[in-house]
Amino acid sequence: MQNKMVIKSAVREAGNDPIFKVSGMAKKRIAEIGKENVINATLGALMDDDGNLVAFDSVYSVFDNLDRTEYASYAGIAGTPDFLENVVYACFKHQKPDAHIRAVATPGGTGAVRHAIRNYADTDDYVLIPDWHWAPYETIANENGRKVKAFPLFSDDGGFNLEGYFGAFDNLLDEQKRVLSIINSPAHNPTGYSLSDGEWEAIKAHYIEKANENPDYRIILLCDIAYIDFAGHGESARDFMNILTGMPENVLVLYAFSASKGYTMYGLRNGAILCAAPTEAIADEFAASCAYSNRGTWSNGTHAAMTTLSQIIADDTLRAAFEAEQEKYRDILQARAKAFLDAAKTADLEICPYVDGFFISIPCENTEAVRDELITKDFFIVALKHGLRFAPCAVSEAQCRIAPEMIKAAIEKVNG
Amino acid sequence: MQNKMVIKSAVREAGNDPIFKVSGMAKKRIAEIGKENVINATLGALMDDDGNLVAFDSVYSVFDNLDRTEYASYAGIAGTPDFLENVVYACFKHQKPDAHIRAVATPGGTGAVRHAIRNYADTDDYVLIPDWHWAPYETIANENGRKVKAFPLFSDDGGFNLEGYFGAFDNLLDEQKRVLSIINSPAHNPTGYSLSDGEWEAIKAHYIEKANENPDYRIILLCDIAYIDFAGHGESARDFMNILTGMPENVLVLYAFSASKGYTMYGLRNGAILCAAPTEAIADEFAASCAYSNRGTWSNGTHAAMTTLSQIIADDTLRAAFEAEQEKYRDILQARAKAFLDAAKTADLEICPYVDGFFISIPCENTEAVRDELITKDFFIVALKHGLRFAPCAVSEAQCRIAPEMIKAAIEKVNG
Numbered sequence: 001m002q003n004k005m006v007i008k009s010a011v012r013e014a015g016n017d018p019i020f021k022v023s024g025m026a027k028k029r030i031a032e033i034g035k036e037n038v039i040n041a042t043l044g045a046l047m048d049d050d051g052n053l054v055a056f057d058s059v060y061s062v063f064d065n066l067d068r069t070e071y072a073s074y075a076g077i078a079g080t081p082d083f084l085e086n087v088v089y090a091c092f093k094h095q096k097p098d099a100h101i102r103a104v105a106t107p108g109g110t111g112a113v114r115h116a117i118r119n120y121a122d123t124d125d126y127v128l129i130p131d132w133h134w135a136p137y138e139t140i141a142n143e144n145g146r147k148v149k150a151f152p153l154f155s156d157d158g159g160f161n162l163e164g165y166f167g168a169f170d171n172l173l174d175e176q177k178r179v180l181s182i183i184n185s186p187a188h189n190p191t192g193y194s195l196s197d198g199e200w201e202a203i204k205a206h207y208i209e210k211a212n213e214n215p216d217y218r219i220i221l222l223c224d225i226a227y228i229d230f231a232g233h234g235e236s237a238r239d240f241m242n243i244l245t246g247m248p249e250n251v252l253v254l255y256a257f258s259a260s261k262g263y264t265m266y267g268l269r270n271g272a273i274l275c276a277a278p279t280e281a282i283a284d285e286f287a288a289s290c291a292y293s294n295r296g297t298w299s300n301g302t303h304a305a306m307t308t309l310s311q312i313i314a315d316d317t318l319r320a321a322f323e324a325e326q327e328k329y330r331d332i333l334q335a336r337a338k339a340f341l342d343a344a345k346t347a348d349l350e351i352c353p354y355v356d357g358f359f360i361s362i363p364c365e366n367t368e369a370v371r372d373e374l375i376t377k378d379f380f381i382v383a384l385k386h387g388l389r390f391a392p393c394a395v396s397e398a399q400c401r402i403a404p405e406m407i408k409a410a411i412e413k414v415n416g
Numbered sequence: 417m418q419n420k421m422v423i424k425s426a427v428r429e430a431g432n433d434p435i436f437k438v439s440g441m442a443k444k445r446i447a448e449i450g451k452e453n454v455i456n457a458t459l460g461a462l463m464d465d466d467g468n469l470v471a472f473d474s475v476y477s478v479f480d481n482l483d484r485t486e487y488a489s490y491a492g493i494a495g496t497p498d499f500l501e502n503v504v505y506a507c508f509k510h511q512k513p514d515a516h517i518r519a520v521a522t523p524g525g526t527g528a529v530r531h532a533i534r535n536y537a538d539t540d541d542y543v544l545i546p547d548w549h550w551a552p553y554e555t556i557a558n559e560n561g562r563k564v565k566a567f568p569l570f571s572d573d574g575g576f577n578l579e580g581y582f583g584a585f586d587n588l589l590d591e592q593k594r595v596l597s598i599i600n601s602p603a604h605n606p607t608g609y610s611l612s613d614g615e616w617e618a619i620k621a622h623y624i625e626k627a628n629e630n631p632d633y634r635i636i637l638l639c640d641i642a643y644i645d646f647a648g649h650g651e652s653a654r655d656f657m658n659i660l661t662g663m664p665e666n667v668l669v670l671y672a673f674s675a676s677k678g679y680t681m682y683g684l685r686n687g688a689i690l691c692a693a694p695t696e697a698i699a700d701e702f703a704a705s706c707a708y709s710n711r712g713t714w715s716n717g718t719h720a721a722m723t724t725l726s727q728i729i730a731d732d733t734l735r736a737a738f739e740a741e742q743e744k745y746r747d748i749l750q751a752r753a754k755a756f757l758d759a760a761k762t763a764d765l766e767i768c769p770y771v772d773g774f775f776i777s778i779p780c781e782n783t784e785a786v787r788d789e790l791i792t793k794d795f796f797i798v799a800l801k802h803g804l805r806f807a808p809c810a811v812s813e814a815q816c817r818i819a820p821e822m823i824k825a826a827i828e829k830v831n832g
Contacts, residue, residue: 004698005634005668007594010535012708014700017493045489055488063487064480071479072471073461074682077433107523107685110715119426123561136711143712145539145561178423218421252421266490267719269523269685282420284430292428295552296559298714299526303683 009145019043019382022371026380039379039399039406041391044189044358045266046230046329049396054329056264058322063308075303078291079105079272083306086313087272091225091257095238097245099253099276100283104290105301108266109226109258112273113182114140114297116254119289120220121146121180126172128181132352132361132386134189134224137182153193158353160199166206173210178218186237187227187357190382190389192337194231194355200240204247211248219251229262230330230393231356241276249278252286259309261358262326270305333358336392336400344404349411358393361386364411373410379403425561435459435798438787442796455795455815455822457807460605460774461682462646462745465812470745472680474738479724491719494707495521495688499722502729503688507641507673511654513661515669515692516699520706521717524682525642525674528689529598530556530713532670535705536636537562537596542588544597548768548777548802550605550640553598569609574769576615582622589626594634602653603643603773606798606805608753610647610771616656620663627664635667645678646746646809647772657692665694668702675725677774678742686721749774752808752816760820765827774809780827789826795819 001011019042026040035051046054078084084103088096091103106112113136121127123145129137130153138148151168155161172179186194195203207219221244231237244253252275259270273290277283294300312318340360344351352361364370367383374381382389388407392400417427435458442456451467462470494500500519504512507519522528529552537543539561545553546569554564567584571577588595602610611619623635637660647653660669668691675686689706693699710716728734756776760767768777780786783799790797798805804823808816 004695004701005636005666005693006535006701006705007538009539010705010709011701012704014704014707017711020492053485053489055484060484060487068471068476069469070683071476072680072683073469076436107714110713114713118559119422122423123425136715139708139712141712143534143709220421250421264488267486267488267716269714269716269718277421279420285420285422285427288428288430289422289426291430292555293426293559295433296555296557297526297530298523298685299552300683300685302685302718 022380022382025375029378029380033378037378039395039403041379041381041395041403043394044391045393046261046264046333046358047394054264056322056325058318058325059263059265059308059312062311062318063304066304066307070307071304073303075105075300075306077295077300078287079103079301080303080306080310082310082314086310087257088274089313090259090309091255091272091274092241093238094235095241097241097253097276099245099278100280101274101276102283102287103272103274104287104294105306106271106273106294107269107298107301108260108271109224109256110136110140111298112256112258112271113137113222113224114144115273115290115293116180116182116220116222116256117141117146118144118293120252120254122176122178125176125178128168128172128179130183132188132191134184153191154353160193160195162199162202165203169206170210173217173219177216178220180220180222182222182224184224184226186225186231186355189227189357190359190384191352191361192354192357192359193352194237195240197239197243200243204243207251208247211250215250217250220254221252222254222256224256226256226258227261227357229326230333230358237356245276247278249282252277252282259305263309265305268302268305270302270309333393336395336397339397340390340392340400340403343401347404347408349404349408352387358391360390360392361388362390362407363387365415369414370410373414374406377406377410379406381407438796438798441791445794445796449794453794455811455819457795457797457811457819459810460807461809462677462680462749462774463810470680472738472741474734474741475679475681475724475728478727478734479720482720482723486723487720489719491521491716491722493710493716494703495519495717496719496722496726498726498730502726503673504690505729506675506725507671507688507690508657509654510651511657513657513669513692515661515694516696517690517692518699518703519688519690520703520710521722522687522689522710523685523714523717524676524687525640525672526552526556527714528672528674528687529553529638529640530560531689531706531709532596532598532636532638532672533557533562534560534709536668536670538592538594541592541594544584544588544595546599548604548607550600569607570769576609576611578615578618581619585622586626589633589635593632594636596636596638598638598640600640600642601656602641602647602771605643605773606775606800607768607777608770608773608775609768610653611656613655613659616659620659623667624663627666631666633666636670637668638670638672640672642672642674643677643773645742646749646774653772661692663694665698668693668698675721679725681721684718684721686718686725749809752811752813755813756806756808756816756819759817763820763824765820765824768803774807776806776808777803778806778823779803781831785830786826789830790822793822793826795822797823
């Protein structure tokens with residue numbers, strides 16, 4: 001495409017996000033035939049069994065009662081001091097790594113990914129991501145003058161493909177001397193995979209080996225934990241955070257924390273980027289770069305959202321009520337996912353290895369044709385490059401139970 | 417400074433924003449001796465005469481009563497359809513240019529400036545800004561791999577320095593073939609200057625002349641109108657919007673709209689970038705690039721803030737109440753500024769040409785030393801490179817009346 005007034009690298013195709021487009025079709029169909037007759041498994045937001053967005057009462061009862069100046073006033077560039085303190089617990093809970101921790105507020109996890117890419121990957125360099133990935137990683141990289149390189153996420157036995165990862169990692173490290181690797185775990189979008197502690201141990205060992213090979217290498221891991229509060233039971237989903245410490249000084253672990261899902265604050269744009277740095281100097285460098293990035297991008301974040309999260313975390317009663325409400329919905333989500341997995345087994349439907357989270361992926365060919373076939377059955381699902389994305393976060397357990405058979409039939413009809 | 421883990425271009429000095437730092441000192445002093453004994457003229461937010469942040473009742477009575485799903489749910493990448501329609505009125509009111517208008521939501525005016533710089537200035541190119549300017553323009557340019565070049569804002573007779581502007585503009589156009597020029601008017605930060613209609617006419621004539629010289633030239637003007645709703649009386653502050661139309665197709669006018677000041681939504685992060693484009697194709701290109709930029713930077717904006725602005729603008733009663741409240745505070749601000757200007761004349765204090773807005777600038781040498789001298793008198797003010805910035809938005813009319821004499825005395829004491 002030729003540019004008219006924008007610069008060449010800013011020419012973009014118009015058109016809606018395909019997810020929002022299919023979701024719009026689903027909403028239209030619901031208006032026509034009623035929501036009990038439509039499966040809308042497109043959107044990545046937690047819905048109750050009636051298809052209404054869940055907004056935690058334990059969050060909004062705090063938000064609703066803030067002083068008006070909390071909504072109106074600026075939060076300060078890096079975030080309010082209260083938020084920067086309390087988001088550390090929100091991120092790590094009782095698995096806070098023995099490292100130099102800093103936080104800088106960002107608008108959701110997206111902003112954290114943006115800052116990691118801007119500050120830790122060189123211009124025109126490749127950022128390492130899995131082949132199954134959240135599509136905006138590539139958008140964020142492109143928008144900020146970087147590229148992405150994909151490694152195969154899964155091995156043949158359904159685990160994390162350590163060999164494929166290390167191969168791609170080593171190539172990039174050799175070429176670039178610096179690798180920013182983004183791993184979305186636990187509860188990976190779009191597959192629901194969570195790396196095991198053993199897989200994290202293997203990754204750590206590889207980082208240590210490579211880091212020691214050449215002190216000029218720079219290894220940066222961004223853990224995208226957007227869905228962590230819907231993974232595991234109790235604190236188990238955070239065990240890996242303590243594994244990822246004690247590495248050489250040329251390895252840095254960052255966390256993209258999002259309040260979107262865990263606090264049902266999607267539209268309030270609240271999150272943070274955190275570092276668990278090996279030295280104070282590296283943590284200071286992180287904080288200065290990311291605060292500058294805030295000033296040079298969106299200035300500051302949503303004040304009232306920061307205050308709400310801070311008040312919830314800092315108050316034992318509020319936090320207990322919040323964690324109980326979160327657990328209630330985590331249980332609902334896990335029950336829905338189990339219903340889908342059980343029915344998939346019965347229907348002999350192949351799915352990507354799922355552990356936890358908002359999404360389950362079904363590998364298949366001709367994904368758009370399969371999606372369109374399902375739409376004729378009033379079943380709305382997202383077509384990815386390598387498969388379909390089903391969102392148990394958005395549909396009832398009863399619908400999760402009937403979905404696999406419908407998907408299986410559609411795949412067979414389209415692909416023979 | 418040497419980089420440790422970040423890339424070279426991301427190494428930043430730590431340290432608080434100097435404005436927030438001096439403001440923090442002022443707050444501490446207020447706690448010690450009472451607010452009636454301290455002048456805190458540092459922060460760019462509208463305060464009542466008691467030093468409390470103004471949060472418009474006409475805005476927050478709407479915001480407070482939204483359904484919880486409006487706070488919780490995503491707004492969509494480019495902004496909600498309602499917002500994108502109603503922000504056009506919020507920006508242009510009854511001076512909507514005869515052009516192809518589009519809007520994309522951004523977090524405040526900062527986000528709009530960011531998108532303009534990313535999409536309309538080439539990497540490593542210079543963006544044209546005045547010597548007296550809002551410091552973050554440079555931060556935003558640097559963060560996004562661009563630089564800034566300054567032209568002299570004022571001529572000797574106290575008007576806009578057309579000659580200086582055209583000289584700098586022509587040089588950049590010659591070198592880069594493309595110029596993005598940011599003009600913050602009316603009610604310029606930090607001086608309060610507003611370009612006259614005649615000055616805008618002269619700029620338009622110059623753009624037309626240069627654009628016709630070479631069809632490959634690209635001229636982009638970003639009008640930063642962050643303070644427009646506190647400028648002029650009635651609609652006069654928007655007259656220039658209709659002047660800036662009817663130019664060749666290689667001239668594009670953009671607007672950075674902010675809801676921070678005009679709607680007292682500072683901490684809600686709401687704003688938009690708008691184009692008044694000569695052709696539909698250029699408007700389409702703008703919308704696609706800026707929506708992609710949203711996706712690749714902060715994803716989407718604060719939903720409830722968009723809904724609040726939309727509801728106010730779309731409802732005649734709500735809008736009338738809002739505009740009346742805005743006018744009441746505009747009158748208060750203008751009375752404070754007049755008190756300062758009158759007292760400055762009496763004290764023979766030189767100030768930059770002021771017309772409207774949150775700030776008045778006092779040109780002087782050794783600005784930090786003068787600021788520190790004033791701090792000893794419990795008077796807190798911002799030291800810029802070429803002068804001091806006084807914020808009538810933040811102090812009472814009575815304090816505006818005594819401030820100029822104190823400033824004059826401090827300058828004489830420091831500079832002799």
